[in-house]
Amino acid sequence: MNTSFLTLLSVGLGGGLGAVLRHFVSSAIARQLGHGVFGTLAVNVTGCLLIGLLAGFFIAPGEVPAVSTPLWLLLVVGVCGGYTTVSSFSLQTLTLLREGHGGPALINIGASLLLCFSATAIGFVLIYSRGAMP
Template identity: 35%
Template sequence: MQAIAIAAGGAFGALMRYWVSTATYTWLGRGFPWGTLMVNVLGSFAMGVLYVLLLDRLTSGPELRAFLLIGFLGAFTTFSTFSIETFNLIEDAQLGRALLNAGGSVIVCIAAAWLGVVLGRQI
């Protein structure tokens, strides 16, 4: 049953990643990988909140945790996309943008996860 929950969450997460990143690129343009950064920050924040809620606060079943944490957020966040976009920036001799993307993604996503945990603990 957990495998089905993961697959369903993954399908939904992949669609949400597409919709959020497309909307972000429409809003901010494609000169920087804003869409990938956006989904990774939102996904990190959601992971922080849901981690606390599902593991500490609520009595959720393993299927719900699998659906949300492994399936949905696993497909929603985009580390492989982040990696290739950063590589492409390096290859295009845009080292400053590549460093900004790599450093910003790591720092901002960890901060978003921390904020999510803080919020989750207050709920």
């Protein structure tokens, strides 16, 4: 894989900024509403809105995005990816739908929910059953 320094810098800087924004937004919302789940939900929803706005700005109707441009890498891959991966999942599913691939889009939704939740539960149970959790 031949990845340029500019690519790595764009994604790295954006990812760092996205992670810091995620912490700030999630913590602020959780403090206001009393539970971390609301902070996570706020991050996921605002991240999806942001990636939708950016995709709408960068992608002309009927065109494939220029996913290797430094600005796309910084904002979409870096900031949105560091802020929330739900936004990437949502954009990829929307892309499938826009391309007329409704079946694969639905499979992506179902498989992501089932497999990701299951993997989280399995990981938790594996560690918890070994006494690693208090």
